[in-house]
Amino acid sequence: MGPSIRRALLAAAALLLCSARAAEPHAAECIVPAASGGGFDLVCKLAREALQEAGLTRRPLRLAYMPGGVGAVAYNTIAAQRPAEPDTLVTFSSGSLLNIALGKFGRFDESAVRWLAVIGTSYGALAVRADSPYKTLDDLLAALRKDPDSVVIGASGTVGSQDWMQLALLARLAGIDPRELHHVALEGGGEISTALVAGHVQVGSTDISDSMPHLNGGAIRLLVVFAERRLDEPGMAAIPTARELGYDVVWPVLRGLYMGPGVSDADYRRWKDAFDRLLASEDFARLRDRYELFPYALTGEALEAHVRQQVARYREMARDFGLIR
Amino acid sequence: METLNFLLQGFGVALTPSNLAIALIGTLIGTVVGLLPGLGPINGVAILIPVAFAFGLPPESALILLAAVYLGCEYGGRISSILLNIPGEAATLMTCLDGYPMARQGRAGVALSLSAWSSFLGAFIATCGMVLFAPMLADWAIAFGPAEYFALMVLAIVALAGMAGDKPMKTLVAALLGLFLSCVGIDANSGVYRFTFDSIHVADGIQFVVLVLGLFSVSEILLLLEKTHHGHKAIQATGRMLFNLDEARRVFLLNLRCGIGGFIVGVLPGAGGTLASALAYSTEKRLAGADGRFGKGDLRGLAAPETAIGASCCGAMVPMLTLGVPGSGTTAVMIGALTLYNITPGPLLFQNEPELVWGLIASLFVANLMLLVLNVPMIKLFTRILAVPNWALAPAIAIVTAIGVYAVHATTFDLLLMVAVGILGYAMRKLDFPLSPLLLGFILGGHMEQNLRRALSISSGELDILWSSGIAQGTWALVALMLALPLLRIWRRRAARRAAAAALAE
Numbered sequence: 100m101g102p103s104i105r106r107a108l109l110a111a112a113a114l115l116l117c118s119a120r121a122a123e124p125h126a127a128e129c130i131v132p133a134a135s136g137g138g139f140d141l142v143c144k145l146a147r148e149a150l151q152e153a154g155l156t157r158r159p160l161r162l163a164y165m166p167g168g169v170g171a172v173a174y175n176t177i178a179a180q181r182p183a184e185p186d187t188l189v190t191f192s193s194g195s196l197l198n199i200a201l202g203k204f205g206r207f208d209e210s211a212v213r214w215l216a217v218i219g220t221s222y223g224a225l226a227v228r229a230d231s232p233y234k235t236l237d238d239l240l241a242a243l244r245k246d247p248d249s250v251v252i253g254a255s256g257t258v259g260s261q262d263w264m265q266l267a268l269l270a271r272l273a274g275i276d277p278r279e280l281h282h283v284a285l286e287g288g289g290e291i292s293t294a295l296v297a298g299h300v301q302v303g304s305t306d307i308s309d310s311m312p313h314l315n316g317g318a319i320r321l322l323v324v325f326a327e328r329r330l331d332e333p334g335m336a337a338i339p340t341a342r343e344l345g346y347d348v349v350w351p352v353l354r355g356l357y358m359g360p361g362v363s364d365a366d367y368r369r370w371k372d373a374f375d376r377l378l379a380s381e382d383f384a385r386l387r388d389r390y391e392l393f394p395y396a397l398t399g400e401a402l403e404a405h406v407r408q409q410v411a412r413y414r415e416m417a418r419d420f421g422l423i424r
Numbered sequence: 425m426e427t428l429n430f431l432l433q434g435f436g437v438a439l440t441p442s443n444l445a446i447a448l449i450g451t452l453i454g455t456v457v458g459l460l461p462g463l464g465p466i467n468g469v470a471i472l473i474p475v476a477f478a479f480g481l482p483p484e485s486a487l488i489l490l491a492a493v494y495l496g497c498e499y500g501g502r503i504s505s506i507l508l509n510i511p512g513e514a515a516t517l518m519t520c521l522d523g524y525p526m527a528r529q530g531r532a533g534v535a536l537s538l539s540a541w542s543s544f545l546g547a548f549i550a551t552c553g554m555v556l557f558a559p560m561l562a563d564w565a566i567a568f569g570p571a572e573y574f575a576l577m578v579l580a581i582v583a584l585a586g587m588a589g590d591k592p593m594k595t596l597v598a599a600l601l602g603l604f605l606s607c608v609g610i611d612a613n614s615g616v617y618r619f620t621f622d623s624i625h626v627a628d629g630i631q632f633v634v635l636v637l638g639l640f641s642v643s644e645i646l647l648l649l650e651k652t653h654h655g656h657k658a659i660q661a662t663g664r665m666l667f668n669l670d671e672a673r674r675v676f677l678l679n680l681r682c683g684i685g686g687f688i689v690g691v692l693p694g695a696g697g698t699l700a701s702a703l704a705y706s707t708e709k710r711l712a713g714a715d716g717r718f719g720k721g722d723l724r725g726l727a728a729p730e731t732a733i734g735a736s737c738c739g740a741m742v743p744m745l746t747l748g749v750p751g752s753g754t755t756a757v758m759i760g761a762l763t764l765y766n767i768t769p770g771p772l773l774f775q776n777e778p779e780l781v782w783g784l785i786a787s788l789f790v791a792n793l794m795l796l797v798l799n800v801p802m803i804k805l806f807t808r809i810l811a812v813p814n815w816a817l818a819p820a821i822a823i824v825t826a827i828g829v830y831a832v833h834a835t836t837f838d839l840l841l842m843v844a845v846g847i848l849g850y851a852m853r854k855l856d857f858p859l860s861p862l863l864l865g866f867i868l869g870g871h872m873e874q875n876l877r878r879a880l881s882i883s884s885g886e887l888d889i890l891w892s893s894g895i896a897q898g899t900w901a902l903v904a905l906m907l908a909l910p911l912l913r914i915w916r917r918r919a920a921r922r923a924a925a926a927a928l929a930e
Contacts, residue, residue: 130834140470141760165834168610168627172835175624205624251882257615283881284613287756293743297566299882389764 127186129160129356132173132195137287138308139170142190142354145390146218149383155373160188170195171204178211183361188215188370193353194261196406200413201259201423209410212357213367214402216374219392221308223265223325223350224338228295229318236323236344239302240273247279253300255287255309259422262304264413265325265350267420272346277420295319306352307335308391325350330393353395355402371399431555434782437484438790443783446485447492447791451798454496461504461637461828464513465497465737465754473761483765484780488787490758491741495788498697498737499543499795502730506535507809508821510641514632514867515697515733517860518705520640522718522725529721532807533665538723539730540799541672542679546734547792549683550690553735554785558742558774565691565743570878571889575899576692577872580699581865582906583706594857602865605630606873613877625837633829634842635866639859641825642846645818647853652814665803675727678708686732690739696753698867700736701729710909738788744769745781 129143140162147160165173173189181187189212199209225236233239242250247270254262267277283300285291288309294300296318303310307324321338325348329336341348356374358367377383378396387394397405417423437443450472457468469490476486501512506523519539526535553561568576581599608619609629620626682704689700708728709718718725737754744755759769767777774781812820829838849859876890883889891897 134466163834166628166631167835168624171624171627176835203627205622248884257611257613259615281881281884283878285878286612293566294569297569299569 127156127158127160127188128184129162130173130177130187130189131162131164132166132170132189132191134164134166138192138354139190140164141390142192142218142356143188145386145392146188146190146356149218149377149386150373152382152386153377153380155377168203169198171198174199174204174212175207177357177359178207182359183363184359185362185366188356188358190354190356192355193351193409196353196410197259197261197264197413200410201417209406212360213362214406215356215358215367215370216378216398217353217355217395217402217405218374218378219354219387219390220395221306221352221354221392222330223261223348223352224305224307224310225266225269225322226291226295226303226305226310226319227301227322228298229320231301231320233302233322236339236341236346239322240275243270243275243280244273247275248281250302251281251283251300252302252304253283253285253291253294254304255285255291257284258282259417259420261350261352262306264416264420265348266304268348268350268416269325269341269346272348292319306350307393308352326393332393351395353397354392355397367399374398427555430778430782431786433779434784434786435789437779437783438488438786443485443488443787444790446481446489447787447794448798450489450492451496451499451791451795454493454498455500455503455795455799457493458497458500458512459503460500461510461512461633461641461825463828463831464501465494466757468493468497469754469757469761473757473764476761477764483762483767483777484783486761486765487758487780487784488791490761491784491788492791492794494737494754494758495547495791495795498733499540499799502539502543502733503536503806506539506726507532507806508641509644510821510825511636514636514863515701515736516729517636517698517863518701518729519726519733521705521729521860522720522722525719525721526723526726527810531664531721532810533803534667534671535726536803536806537665537800538667538671538675539726540796540803541667542675542682542727542730543734544792544796545679546683546686546731546736547738547788549680549731550687550735550738551785551788551792553684553687554738554742554788558746561691561742561746567893567895568692569893570875570882571891572893572895572899573692573875574872574879574890575896575903576699577868577875579899579903579906580702580868581872582903583703591856591858594855595861598852598857598859599861599865602862602867603869605635605862606866606869612874613881623837625835625841629870630841630866631838632867634838635845636863637825637829638842638845639849639852639863641821642843643849643853643859645822645825646846646850648814648818648821652818665807666800671723675723678724678727679731682708682728682731683735686735687739689732690736691742696740697733697736698864700732702864702868704728704732734792741784741788745773745784 129146131139131143133139143160143162147162150156151159165176167173170191174195177187177189196209198204225239227233227239233242239250252266254260254266256262263282266280270277270280285294285300288305291300291303291305292310295303303319307321307330310319310321323341323344324330324335324338325341327340327342327349329338329340358370375398378398384394414423438447453472454465454468457463458465472489472493476489481489497513498515501516502519502523504510504512505516505519506527509520509524511517511520523535523539526532606629608626610617610627617627685704685707686700689703690696705725705728708724709716712718712722712724716722716724740755744759762769767773767780825842826839829842852859879889891900
């Protein structure tokens with residue numbers, strides 16, 4: 100009896116030692132709230148590479164994947180089960196905020212976590228096949244006004260998703276009932292470009308980071324981008340913004356990171372400072388470029404305020420479009 | 425002739441010492457990742473992308489590494505299917521059906537080597553197909569719209585009936601259960617949650633890994649425990665480690681058929697290895713007719729899916745290289761990797777980056793050969809798993825399985841769900857229900873519904889879109905043929921019986 104108890108105690112002690120090592124600072128973790136290989140994954144990888152290159156982390160971020168409910172599982176886990184881990188970051192996008200607004204993240208709202216930093220953005224855009232009869236946005240809108248059902252529009256996501264939302268906003272400004280649009284739910288930029296090239300859909304509602312890989316091939320072109328101003332990038336500068344065409348729709352797709360609600364102010368500040376320094380550096384700009392993201396820097400309290408405001412805006416839109424009551 | 429020139433150039437790239445070394449490392453890593461249940465080629469490729477980048481590999485080397493890992497994973501996936509009856513990933517599900525019985529009969533070495541050979545042949549056929557037809561096939565592949573896919577999925581589900589064998593009712597129940605489970609989660613069209621009972625953990629559906637590991641792995645553990653209790657002895661891998669010439673000759677024509685078929689299915693964006701192996705298996709089972717021992721350790725039942733998988737994973741590269749359209753989840757991740765290098769896969773890739781494209785194609789040949797050469801001597805090592813006694817094997821499988829699920833999804837909920845599914849799987853096995861129709865129903869059901877909904881939303885609800893194109897009509901004709909064949913057989917048997925009865929009466 101005696102020796103076996105001692106052995107068990109020894110094992111327990113060893114286990115404790117192991118877990119103590121895992122909690123050692125600077126073995127920071129970046130949680131990807133999706134399966135590997137998507138947009139969320141790229142944010143963690145960008146953060147890992149940039150922080151390491153800039154010497155802001157001693158050891159590279161450890162990536163962990165926690166897919167489920169388009170980010171809902173990770174959000175709930177951090178809010179409820181792992182709220183106080185000082186070195187755990189989770190990626191989010193504007194889509195996560197929209198889902199919070201739509202009540203798809205369970206019982207938690209936007210105040211359940213600490214929003215840390217936005218490190219880049221993409222912008223919504225409408226794409227057509229290279230030989231499409233719609234040369235400009237006005238061609239497309241004219242066709243839609245005549246018969247909203249005649250143009251098949253593929254968006255990556257369901258009714259109420261970001262890609263649907265930006266289109267609905269544009270349609271409403273152009274005097275078209277969003278609910279009459281001929282919407283087909285596809286998945287991701289790859290599927291949209293396939294469907295466009297094959298002619299299964301005539302218009303794709305997507306975002307630029309997602310469609311960029313398929314643009315240079317020359318098979319599809321962009322009609323409009325939902326950015327504040329024209330994008331300063333070869334091949335992108337010629338694409339008009341919705342705003343300059345007279346439709347005030349700006350749809351940035353932010354990519355950033357949040358932390359648990361129980362993280363101490365000191366730890367939060369330590370990470371915020373790291374990201375502040377990172378976002379200001381030249382090297383980071385180069386790296387972010389490679390990951391097909393556009394500049395957008397927002398950290399700490401400024402971001403928290405922005406998130407609150409943005410979620411409120413999404414909620415209002417969702418109510419307008421009859422998506423929530 | 426021009427093509428041949430390019431290919432030679434490609435071999436020039438692939439056969440440099442550094443690229444050969446990279447392909448070797450890639451195939452080794454891939455085999456190990458594929459061997460672990462739950463981890464598949466997507467994970468392997470996604471994990472290695474930043475590594476390739478960190479080492480500053482030039483784009484063609486990076487792509488060679490990723491392709492080698494991809495092929496290696498497909499190779500590794502079969503090992504656990506054959507030895508433990510646990511599919512390493514979705515596509516190798518069909519490999520279990522005859523591979524595991526073979527291992528139980530002590531022919532594990534033969535099963536492993538024959539499947540390696542079949543997969544090699546499949547990949548070889550597909551790579552040749554790629555060299556010859558890539559640009560032509562590309563146009564054809566994207567002509568497959570939602571309506572055509574729907575018809576293809578119906579064909580696959582009808583083909584499932586071929587697996588029914590002597591228990592059609594139980595097969596049907598299992599397949600329907602799988603179809604039902606594929607409905608769980610957010611509806612991709614309307615965003616409505618179905619059967620989630622307000623739990624965020626199943627909000628985007630039941631994870632395939634959880635289902636497959638629960639059904640196969642957990643239930644296998646329970647069965648193992650039961651056997652240990654009854655004092656069963658572990659099976660031994662006896663006899664030959666390699667297949668012989670006669671066996672290779674017997675499946676050679678089948679290898680060719682399944683290789684070509686698998687390549688064609690692989691080229692279709694999104695269809696992938698699971699569909700290819702399911703179609704290959706059920707077609708071959710039908711072709712074999714009464715003299716087949718499918719499901720009981722038939723060589724053909726093992727060779728057919730393996731050839732198709734090998735062929736389809738090379739085929740999936742065709743739409744990626746020619747159109748920039750992913751042919752599978754893994755190639756989608758590879759496209760992401762290419763964009764990191766500022767290389768855009770698409771119609772112009774063959775013109776702009778010939779050394780990259782042809783280097784990749786040549787390295788597919790090289791990596792395939794490497795895998796075959798590497799894996800054959802390792803077969804003896806792998807088969808040792810069978811010699812492990814059950815009391816050690818069951819907990820080991822339990823640990824690896826739990827780690828597999830947790831590593832991929834990092835939630836305890838999935839572990840609990842896996843155990844629950846495992847108990848269901850155990851009960852089903854005890855009641856003699858086949859498990860693979862359930863899984864195939866699950867995989868195909870999701871695709872089928874999605875494509876039907878898309879097709880109908882494109883046509884505003886008009887049903888004729890489903891049979892408006894030539895491809896769709898052709899597929900429906902095959903469906904009709906598949907359905908008519910068993911009826912024909914029954915009718916013939918009845919006629920024969922009637923003739924016999926008449927003869928008796930006289």
